[in-house]
Amino acid sequence: MSETIPHQCDVLVAGAGAAGLAAAHAFAAQGRKVIVVGKVETHLAGRTVALFEGSLRFFRALKLWKACEKHASPMEGIRLIDDTGSIFPTQPKEFRAREIDLDAFGQNIENNVLVAELAEAARKHPRITLIEGLLDGFELNYSGARARLGTGEWIDAKFIVAGEGRNSQARQVAGITVKTWTYPQVALTVLLKHEKPHHNISTEWHKRSGPFTFVPLQGREGAPHRSSMVWLVAPREAVRLQALAPEELASEIQDQSHDRFGHIELDGPVGAFPMGALKTDKVTGLRLALIGESAHLFPPIGAQGLNLTLRDIASLVDCLENVDLDEADVISRALASYERDRARDIGFRVNGIDVLNRSLLIHALPVDFARAFALNFFSAFGPLRRALMREGVTPHGPTPKLMRQRPPVRRPTPAQS
Known part of the structure; x- marks a missing residue:
């Protein structure tokens, strides 16, 4: 053959x-x-x-x-919050895309x-x-x-x-x-729907286990306010959190976010992967x-x-x-x-x-x-x-062609009569 x-x-x-x-x-x-x-x-x-x-x-x-x-x-802003409990706390910091002449940092x-x-x-x-x-x-x-x-x-x-x-x-x-190399962390990921709007701002709490982040998501019918969550926790804590009922996990997430987004519900399955x-x-x-x-x-x-x-x-x-x-x-x-x-x-x-x-x-x-x-x-x-x-x-340095800013398309102006 x-x-x-x-x-x-x-x-x-x-x-x-x-x-x-x-x-x-x-x-x-x-x-x-x-x-x-x-x-x-x-x-x-x-x-x-x-x-x-x-x-x-x-x-x-x-x-x-x-x-x-x-x-x-769109992500129009990034908010960083120190939630480590350190004796050298920092005030929340907010960075806006308009500061660098962009409508949004990204999507x-x-x-x-x-x-x-x-x-x-x-x-x-x-x-x-x-x-x-x-x-x-x-x-x-x-x-x-x-x-x-x-x-x-x-x-x-x-x-x-x-x-x-x-x-x-x-x-x-x-x-x-x-x-x-590895870290003593597991990342939990889940989509959330919440009571209060995110205003297109990504919010990242810095905790002792690692970052706990809400990133804006597009809303949908019945869930106008949505975010994706990434939560870095110790492996043993990840096992405990994954064993919770959806309502219990949502409640813990709400507590960790200090109620910034009001009532929270899970909007899909929970993922987990070691760091x-x-x-x-x-x-x-x-x-x-x-x-x-x-x-x-x-x-x-x-x-x-x-x-x-x-x-x-x-x-x-x-x-x-x-x-x-x-x-x-x-x-x-x-x-x-x-x-x-x-x-x-x-x-x-x-x-x-x-x-x-x-x-x-x-x-x-x-x-x-x-x-x-x-x-x-x-x-x-x-x-x-x-x-x-x-x-x-x-990032600074040579910008690849596919990532260069392209000039806006010029529309022909109407002929003057």
């Missing part, structure tokens, strides 16, 4: 979550033939993604945001909705083939790359984008070293690049995760623009640029969030004092305050 003819493409994307699907669309827009393989997961409990301005520009440039926009809620949308919309658009795209399956083997060679599907079929590709997450098999095959982090020693290999959680992972603080991933993708697309993917040496030179570009951005986010998270977990007066001093200093000094906000939303 003759061997089955393999699938063929320019770019193979491993992973069909938000990261992989976004990468598929970005490379297809560059004119590449793309195959994206993975499980399209649209049932993650309580998970949302806050997309900052650069990420919104990314999706708008690819004409993907219009279908998502009606499901999203918050349910992860399931975003993935579903990206997958549907991929199925309709003439240059994207979406295979909802698993990859169980990779071959990376000077002459090309291959990946084997769980069915035994092969995919021949000129380049592989590894976006299949923290346990990336492609990363392992490429021989890329990864450093991992960990990872960072790789490099983000490229032979005919391969890492994006997203294949390259970096950290706790959900400051909504940096997917925003950093989309910068990975936008940078990679720029580096490979006009590159002949048949030429391994040319690809390697292009990937050196990607390596340099991502090193600072990834290192800054992973290390910065690690320091902030540990500062909440460490019960020591010098640490409490340093955290309070830093927050007060940065929020009180106008130029630093605005620089900090801009760095979180649109």
Whole structure:
């Protein structure tokens, strides 16, 4: 019996979550033939993604945001509240998007909705083939790359984008070293409906167990005021909270929020995942690049995760623009640029969030004092305050093409009679 003819493409994307699907669309827009393989997961409990301005520009440039926009809620402000009980407390701090000339810092949308919309658009795209399956083997060679599907079929590709997450098999095959560590925390996630409006402001309480955050969500019929919640707690406390009846858990959440949003009810199932982090020693290999959680992972603080991933993708697309993917040496030179570009951005986010998270977990007066001093200093000094906000939303440094501000479309003026 003759061997089955393999699938063929320019770019193979491993992973069909938000990261992989976004990468598929970005490379297809560059004119590449793309195959994206993975499980399209649209049932993650309580998970949302806050997309900052650069990420919104990314999706708008690819004409993907219009279908998502009606499901999203703007984040016009961020409120930070010290709830650690420290003897060096700080007053609540509020940061407004208008301070840096934006209508909103970004938009918050349910992860399931975003993935579903990206997958549907991929199925309709003439240059994207979406295979909802698993990859169980990779071959990376000077002459090309291959990946084997769980069915035994092969995919021949000129380049592989590894976006299949923290346990990336492609990363392992490429021989890329990864450093991992854990935190004594579990993140509980759930969607909530509440009595009082959020006014499009994300509220983050800093507690001894970690951040406890409400992020605005789009309302719906019968539930005009909704938010997504992320609550970092100790593992034993997570077990206790998950065992509560929905009404009891909602009551505890209401207590933890100091009744800021009035009566609270759960608006879906509760999710839980242990906190960990990872960072790789490099983000490229032979005919391969890492994006997203294949390259970096950290706790959900400051909504940096997917925003950093989309910068990975936008940078990679720029580096490979006009590159002949048949030429391994040319690809390697292009990937050196990607390596340099991502090193600072990834290192800054992973290390910065690690320091902030540990500062909440460490019960020591010098640490409490340093955290309070830093927050007060940065929020009180106008130029630093605005620089900090801009760095979180649109980081300084070269801006990838997909994330550049586009001038408004000029409408022709009526001819004068």
